[in-house]
Amino acid sequence: MKVTGFTIVRNAIIYDYPIVEAISSILPVCDEFVVAVGRSEDDTLALIQSIDSPKIRIIETDWDMTLREGGKVLAEETNKALDAIDSETDWCFYIQGDEVMHEKYIDTVREAMHQHLNNSKVEGLLFNYVHFYGSYDYIGDSRKWYRKEIRIIRNDKNIRSYRDAQGFRKADKKLQVKETGAEMYHYGWVKPPEKQLLKQKNFHKMWHSDEEVERKIGDANTFDYSNIDSLALFEGVHPNVIQERIRKTNWSFSYDISKTNLTCKAKALKMIEKTTGWRIGEYKNYKLL
Numbered sequence: 194m195k196v197t198g199f200t201i202v203r204n205a206i207i208y209d210y211p212i213v214e215a216i217s218s219i220l221p222v223c224d225e226f227v228v229a230v231g232r233s234e235d236d237t238l239a240l241i242q243s244i245d246s247p248k249i250r251i252i253e254t255d256w257d258m259t260l261r262e263g264g265k266v267l268a269e270e271t272n273k274a275l276d277a278i279d280s281e282t283d284w285c286f287y288i289q290g291d292e293v294m295h296e297k298y299i300d301t302v303r304e305a306m307h308q309h310l311n312n313s314k315v316e317g318l319l320f321n322y323v324h325f326y327g328s329y330d331y332i333g334d335s336r337k338w339y340r341k342e343i344r345i346i347r348n349d350k351n352i353r354s355y356r357d358a359q360g361f362r363k364a365d366k367k368l369q370v371k372e373t374g375a376e377m378y379h380y381g382w383v384k385p386p387e388k389q390l391l392k393q394k395n396f397h398k399m400w401h402s403d404e405e406v407e408r409k410i411g412d413a414n415t416f417d418y419s420n421i422d423s424l425a426l427f428e429g430v431h432p433n434v435i436q437e438r439i440r441k442t443n444w445s446f447s448y449d450i451s452k453t454n455l456t457c458k459a460k461a462l463k464m465i466e467k468t469t470g471w472r473i474g475e476y477k478n479y480k481l482l
Contacts, residue, residue: 197227200227201267288344295375315347321374322341326383328442369480
């Protein structure tokens with residue numbers, strides 16, 4: 194069984210992406226790792242080149258920032274990395290630049306790939322998500338955060354990155370998937386407030402015109418983390434690969450988890466989910482086998 198990891202990255206230093214930690218977290222289960230490095234305004238290329246592993250293979254790309262409809266440029270770049278994977282690969286393991294897999298799931302994920310390798314009906318493997326917000330101590334627990342997503346797919350070139358590269362589809366149809374039982378830690382909403390604001394401005398440019406971005410962001414000079422609906426305390430242990438980044442945290446964020454900004458309807462739906470595990474009306478970009 195051959196496994197190839199793949200990801201995309203651009204301006205990782207400017208926007209404070211934990212891309213090295215992301216790649217390093219799944220490198221143990223990969224035989225090779227393709228990194229599509231977009232032409233950047235910082236030393237992102239050198240950062241990726243500094244990863245001490247013979248598994249890393251870099252392809253350099255140019256992002257078409259005119260593709261502003263629905264974050265299409267992210268899917269286009271992801272497909273470039275996917276297309277660079279050789280035909281001998283069985284599973285393609287995708288990770289985004291702000292995601293990290295805990296080392297405790299390495300054996301779990303490897304076992305899932307072995308288990309479903311010869312079942313052609315399984316087109317992808319699903320991960321549960323933990324979304325951190327504001328600091329490394331809090332996680333989002335409202336319905337706004339997606340709970341699951343596909344991160345491992347068959348090496349089938351008919352499978353393409355979907356919309357803004359959050360997931361994948363084949364001929365615009367949802368993939369048939371199995372659960373891995375593993376969690377992916379999403380740290381996209383944890384970074385210094387000024388870096389978060391820069392990221393948000395750049396992120397909105399992949400969806401909207403400059404005028405719309407200005408209307409949404411305005412003249413703020415730092416990101417306001419307090420504008421959130423509901424959080425819970427994280428009671429676990431972070432992956433080893435991100436511990437050094439956590440130690441270097443240079444901002445503070447606190448939140449009273451007993452208070453929420455949820456509507457009555459949202460509170461009721463959250464309670465139903467908590468007691469039954471059923472998220473009413475949940476969007477699922479996959480078909481669970």
